[in-house]
Amino acid sequence: MLNNYFLIIISTVLVNNIVLTKILGLCPFMGVSKKLETSISMSAATAFVLTIGSMTSWAINHYLLEPNDLVYLRTLTFIVVIAAVVQFTEMLMEKNFPVLYKMLGIFLPLITTNCAVLGIPLLNAQASYTLLESAFFGFGGALGFSFVLILFSSTRERLEGAHIPQPFKGSAIAMITAALMSLAFMGFIGLDK
């Protein structure tokens, strides 16, 4: 039983990494990775939203959509629910962590449009997980996202000081770095039996 959850986490963080293997959520991956500090807080916010979002969307899928044969409404309802969860997180943060709220700024509402956040509940629904499994899947996905984002932003911070040929400076080298990271993560596929 516990083994199962552990496997879900490992598989979502390393083998089926949401950013580098599924190529979802590239917008924040490229946008917020310039500074390590913001990328850490962005990961925390995304982790919170993803975990809560995958649990609520599981409940909606399981209790409302599947019994009524309305599976085709998944995308629509999940978008609405995720938008609401993000809004809720925003209010909670503004009240309790105003510094973090100011630091994240526009990226917090932008979590709504992070396709990883919609992708994970949809993958959840397809895999027909239980509530706890989907919570772990969401959390694992967020962990994978955070892991890659933090690795990438620390790499980019180092790249600032590196000698890069003029045409490759800025976004170009970031793209190349992301591609190399994606290649490296393909090596984890061997972990899966």
Place this chain on the structure above:
Amino acid sequence: MLTSILIILFLAVIIGLVLGFSSVQFKVEGDPIIEKIDSILPQTQCGQCTYPGCKPYATAIANGEADINQCPPGGESGVRALAELMGVEYKPLNESHGITKPKSVAFIDEDTCIGCTLCIQACPVDAILGAAKQMHTIIEKECTGCELCLPPCPVDCITMPEVEEDTENWKWKYPVYNINNVTTNKSKATH
């Protein structure tokens, strides 16, 4: 078909309720001192204090970045009220930000107005009514007399006549008493 509509409706109601409730529950109150300062300021939004409006000026006073004597429209009484609120000494108005003028409202000479809408864009309180190539006019009640519409007008058709006192807008004057300080003399006498 009907169930899907009902389910979406149900979801929307639930989400609306949760978000509405939490927006009340997690309401963030702004710094109360800023609100208090802002309520003293005359809300002309004229920018003579070098800040882009009354609220930013209030924020700057609260943060100790601005002095209390930078608001000409508020006049002397405004500075006095601010000094009392902030617990600092009264100081005369800083004249580099302008001088207090008697209350006036803008007036557009409608024969000369060419309808360029430049003054509408300049007005901070939306007190000018008009459209492109149409004559503009001032909504007197809304005008704060900040004079921001004067510089952009290409034909100089805006004037700032003073508001004359009549039975409509006459108010009791603020009472001023000259209090003689007798205690200091007394204490000197006893010693």
